[in-house]
Structures are given as C-alpha cells and as structure tokens.
Amino acid sequence: MGQGRRKDFGEFTAKLEKHIEKLPDYAQRAQEKLQRYIPPSEQGSRPSTPTSPTPPRPSRPQSRPSMPKMPPMPKMSQQLTSMAAGQLPGVSEAKAKWARWNEPAAKLERRKRRTSRALTFWILLTILCGLFAVVAGLGLLKDGQADVFQAIAGSAFTLVFGTFGVRSGLKLRALNRTVLPAAPAAPPPLPSARSVAREPMERLVESEASLAELLRQLSQPTSLGTMPVSEIAVADARATSTEAAQALRGLAGRIQAIERGRDSAPERERGALDAAIAQLRVQLDDGVDGYGGLVAAAGHTVAASSDGMTSSKESLSDATDKLAGLAMALRELS
Missing domain, CATH: 1.20.20 (F1FO ATP Synthase)
Known part of the structure; x- marks a missing residue:
C-alpha cells in the first residue's frame, strides 16, 4: 500500500514546467490590459485637446491614486524566462529529498x-x-x-x-556486512526546454544507451565461441565515445551560456548572438550525427558477427577514428 501512495513527482514537475513556460505570454497579456488603466501622462503621450468653441470649465482638482509603474517588458520577460529555464526551489528540493530517500x-x-x-x-x-x-x-x-x-x-x-x-x-x-554495489553515475541534466541544445542532447542520450548495449554485445563471445571483435577495438570505441560525449556536452554548455547572455543583452546585440548560437547548433548537430555513425557501425558489427564478416569490423574501426577526430575538434571549440 505504501508504494501505491507514492506521488509521481516526475509527472507533477513536467506539468509545472509547461505552465512556467507560458508565463511570458501571461505577462504580456497582463501588461496590455494594465496599459488601459495607466494615465496618458505616465505613458509618455499627451491627451488630445478637444476643439470646442466654448471655453472649458475649470475642473476640480481630483486626487487620483497613483498607479504602480510596471517594470519594462523586456526585463520582466527575462525574469520569467529565467524561471522557466530552471525549476522552482520547492520542487527541486522535494525531488532531491525523494532521490536521497530512495538511495x-x-x-x-x-x-x-x-x-x-x-x-x-x-x-x-x-x-x-x-x-x-x-x-x-x-x-x-x-x-x-x-x-x-x-x-x-x-x-x-x-x-x-x-x-x-x-x-x-x-x-x-x-x-x-552488506556491501552495496557502486552506484551508477547520474546522467548529466539536459538543457532547458527553451534551449536549442535540448533536442541534440536528447538524441545523444538515446545514442549513448544504444551504443552501451551494442558494445556489451560485442564484448561477449558468439555461439561459435569466438569474439566478434578484439577487446582493444571495443575498449577504444568505448573510450572514444565517452570523450566525444563530454565534448558535445561542453559545446551544449557553451550554447546555453551564450543564450543566457543574449537574454540579458541589449536588443541591438542579440542578432550577432543569435547567429553565433545558430552556428554552434550546426556544429552540435554534426557532432551528434558523428556519434550516431559510431552507433550504426557497432550495430552492423553485431549483425555481421555471426557470419564472420570483416567489413563491418573495419567499419567500426573507421567510425571510431572519425569520432576521435571529431571529438578533438569539438574539445577545441568548447
């Protein structure tokens, strides 16, 4: 019964993030409605004087309560964007406590x-x-x-x-006397949903899981008692994939840093930052595609291991070499 009453914090957090992402739209609508009630003098526009032949009556001085000034819309959007990019402190703390409880x-x-x-x-x-x-x-x-x-x-x-x-x-x-097994390393957090690096990083996580399973298959002997590929080739592919994944995450972190700088930069400077982000996104996509090439080569090797074919084994080595060169170039960029 205790397990049935546990709350699904993941589903709750996902729904909360969707509402937080819509906060800038809500703020825009509230800003437009509030402008109707702000006096024209505070809006920077003078009221038009009516053209009437009769002189205007002297109006009694009325004490109008001063309306609170709203902050500029760009600043408010930046604050809401920063809230949408991260998680609320209460939700993060609850998730951390739940994770520590289940360790x-x-x-x-x-x-x-x-x-x-x-x-x-x-x-x-x-x-x-x-x-x-x-x-x-x-x-x-x-x-x-x-x-x-x-x-x-x-x-x-x-x-x-x-x-x-x-x-x-x-x-x-x-x-x-119980010895706990080594806890698996927690997967790195994905970029925020508003970042252009989110979709490539999701593809990278899926490729990492697929490659880990394929390399595990290549590390085991076949039904004929022979190894599909040498242990050195498998170790080389595993080490190269790890280095490439780290380089890709470094490039994604660089993209997120530029995005945060763009959100707080003046309007005239954002065009150049957007162009830099687009260029880095292309490089990130190329890197993830290169990682996928290694996954495809490993899959072909596993498929051809029972037939004793050597072409797929050579393609695995070639894909490993290409990914190693790509990881070196990405490390220089990040």
Whole structure:
C-alpha cells in the first residue's frame, strides 16, 4: 500500500514546467490590459485637446491614486524566462529529498536502525521474562512459596523472546556486512526546454544507451565461441565515445551560456548572438550525427558477427577514428 501512495513527482514537475513556460505570454497579456488603466501622462503621450468653441470649465482638482509603474517588458520577460529555464526551489528540493530517500545506502541504513531497535526490544523482554521466572521459582511472589506455573511461563517467554533477539542479532550482523554495489553515475541534466541544445542532447542520450548495449554485445563471445571483435577495438570505441560525449556536452554548455547572455543583452546585440548560437547548433548537430555513425557501425558489427564478416569490423574501426577526430575538434571549440 505504501508504494501505491507514492506521488509521481516526475509527472507533477513536467506539468509545472509547461505552465512556467507560458508565463511570458501571461505577462504580456497582463501588461496590455494594465496599459488601459495607466494615465496618458505616465505613458509618455499627451491627451488630445478637444476643439470646442466654448471655453472649458475649470475642473476640480481630483486626487487620483497613483498607479504602480510596471517594470519594462523586456526585463520582466527575462525574469520569467529565467524561471522557466530552471525549476522552482520547492520542487527541486522535494525531488532531491525523494532521490536521497530512495538511495540504496539510505535504505540500508534505515533497515539497520529498525533491526537494531528490534534487537534492543527483544533483549529487554528476554531479561524481564527471565527475571520473572527466577523470582517466581524462588517463591518471592507468594510469601516464600514457589509458583511452578509462573516460573514455567516466564521461562517459556524468555525462550521465545530470546529466539527473536538472536534472529534480530543475526540479521543485523548480515546487514552490517552488506556491501552495496557502486552506484551508477547520474546522467548529466539536459538543457532547458527553451534551449536549442535540448533536442541534440536528447538524441545523444538515446545514442549513448544504444551504443552501451551494442558494445556489451560485442564484448561477449558468439555461439561459435569466438569474439566478434578484439577487446582493444571495443575498449577504444568505448573510450572514444565517452570523450566525444563530454565534448558535445561542453559545446551544449557553451550554447546555453551564450543564450543566457543574449537574454540579458541589449536588443541591438542579440542578432550577432543569435547567429553565433545558430552556428554552434550546426556544429552540435554534426557532432551528434558523428556519434550516431559510431552507433550504426557497432550495430552492423553485431549483425555481421555471426557470419564472420570483416567489413563491418573495419567499419567500426573507421567510425571510431572519425569520432576521435571529431571529438578533438569539438574539445577545441568548447
């Protein structure tokens, strides 16, 4: 029942991000509606004087409450964009707490605490029942007359609670000797949904998962007992793919930095920054396509491994060399 009541924070966060992305549109509409109620003098435009032959009547001075000035729209859009690019502090904190709660180390520590408390409880009950059996056997409860039934009952409860205590102690010993496996590295966070680097990075994550599975297949012997490719080729492809992925993420980080600078830059400077972002996006797409070429070569090698073909094995080496050169060029850019 406890697992059924757990909340899906991922779905809640996705819905919240969709609403946050629409905040600039909401602010634009609110700005347009509010301009109707701002006095013309504060808007920078003078009211037109009516052309009438009769002199205007002197109007009584009316105290009009001053309307609060709205911040400039570009500044407000930048603030809302920064909110939409990230996550709300409360949501991020809740997700972090949920992740820490579900960590294997935290679960093991909670099991140790529960088992230790249970061991303490059974030990105390065993001691109390043992004392009761001794006191009843010595006749200290009824004026020096021993009560055999109470002594037997106390001994029986002592044996039962002692058994539970021994089991808890063995369980705690096993938990203390438990060695947790190395936690897998958390995947790097994806760029924000408003960034042009988001879609290439999503493709890169899918390609990484596919390549990891293909290289695992190439590391295992075939049904004939032979290796599809040499271990050196597999290790080289794995190392090259890791370096290329790091270079691509560095280039994506550079794009995001330029996007943040563009959002806070003057309007006249944004055209040059947009052109720089577009150029880096082309280079990022080329890098992800090169990574996909290595994935395709690994897939052809796995498909042809049962036939003993060498052309696919050579294509894997060629794709690895090409990706290594591409990763070197990307590292120089990022």
